[in-house]
Amino acid sequence: MKKTILFVLIMLCLLVFAGCNSSPSSNEQTGTDESPEVENITLKLGTIRDDSDPTTLAAHRFAEIVEENSAGAIKVDIYPNSTIGGILDMFTGMETGTVDMMYxxxxxxPWLDGARDFNITSFPFFWESYDDLVKVLDSEDFQPLFEEAAAATGVRVIKAIGDTEARQLTANKAVHSAEDFNGLKIRTAESEIVQQTMQALGAQPVVIPLSDLYMALRQGTADAQENGFITVQNMSFYEVQDYVMQTDYIRDVKAWYISENLWSTLSDEQKGILTEASIEAGNYQTELAREQVEESLNLLKDEMEYIEPDLASIRATLEPTFQSFDGELWQEGLLEKVQTILNQ
Incomplete structure (x- = not known):
């Protein structure tokens, strides 16, 4: 009997001891002392530019900042030179999940359905400076357009930042004012808004592949063309054109695009890291691009006659055209909203 009682007591002690050892830890009880480690991720970011272009260099800077600020938890692999496709290919890749980001x-x-309001960003002869364009894009009134476009397209803009070369004009005749465009055969980008603008000025826009443009200018198929200073230098157009006009007629801002599906899976901390890096790397893009533009312009001034046209006369001539685009290329009333922001 005594042995039986002793055995029962021993078993009870063992059960109590086991129960104490299996009780939840303090971390499990509160759930607040430690959070799980963030899963490491690697992002695929593409550009269509070559390795030496400011865009690609800025993308590499972005990757460095992201890796440093995330303590190595977020890595960004850069694919320059269209190695993962052209712009439309990368847009499609962000929608399907094969590409994560693009700069x-x-x-x-606006190449994507659902983002047509952003046609206004490449409005010819409208934007007087890069700062004006950024002011509008950063404005509180413009943020709903970014959200609507992200939802409609599956592609989000983290941040629009980073100056790039504006489009200029070279020709074999001097262009000082709106009247000088009359009858000018000008090679333009294959863009409806650009061609309508040139026609409104009395010019004759012609579409010629960039690779064929040098010979077209030399043979007189076109009298003029409208690429930026860096492109004019790199393509040696100064050899077959006499005048360079600083029109800055189409401006652009670089944008950090990301898959909306991917963005929705990121934590607030991860989103903050990407946003902060996009701003710093975008400013680096601006610095590099402006240095290159200045170098190219200085060379062109030695090779061609440099002219600063009367842009006010051009804008005055185009005012009816400006108004006709409202409600056609972007939502009605957006032009007025943009002008209000600029006047603030």
Whole structure:
């Protein structure tokens, strides 16, 4: 009998001891002392620019900042030179999940259905400075357009930041004012808004592949063209054109695009890291691009006659055209909203 009682007591002690050891830890009870480690992620970011372009260099800077600020938890692999496709390919990749990010101009956004309001960012002869364009894009009134576009397209803009070369004009005749566009055969981008603008000025827009443009200018198929200073230098257009006009007629801002599906899975901390890096790397893009533009312009001034046209006369001539685009290329009333922001 005594042995039986002793055995029962021993078993009870063992059960109590086991129960104490299996009780929840203080961390499990409160659930607040430690949070689970953030899962490491690697993002695929593409550009269509070559390795030496400010866009690609800014993308590498972005990757460095992200990795440093996330303590290595977020890595960004850079794919320059269209190695993962052109702009439309990368947009599609962000929708399907094969591409995570892209760094290219905000002017590309309206290529996607659901982002047509961003046509206004490449409005010819409208934007007087990069700062004006950024002021509008950063404004509180413009943020709903970014949200609507992200929901409609599956592609979000984290931040639109980073100056790039504006489009200029070279020709074999001097262009001082709106009247000088009359009859000018000008090679333009294959863009409805650009071609309508040139026609409104009395010019004759022609579409010629960039690779064929040098010979077209040399042979007189076109009298003029409208690429930026860096492109004019790199393509040696100064050899077949006599005048360079600083029109800055189409401006652009670089934008950090990201898959909306991916963005929705990120924590607030991860989103903050990407946003902060996009601002710093975008400012780096601006610095590099402006240095290159200045170098190219100085060279062109030695090779061509430099002219600063009367842009006020051009804008006055185009005012009816400006108004006709409202409600056609972007939602009605957006032009007035933008002008209000600029006047603030």
């Amino acid at each position: 290219e101009g905000i002017s590309s956004y």
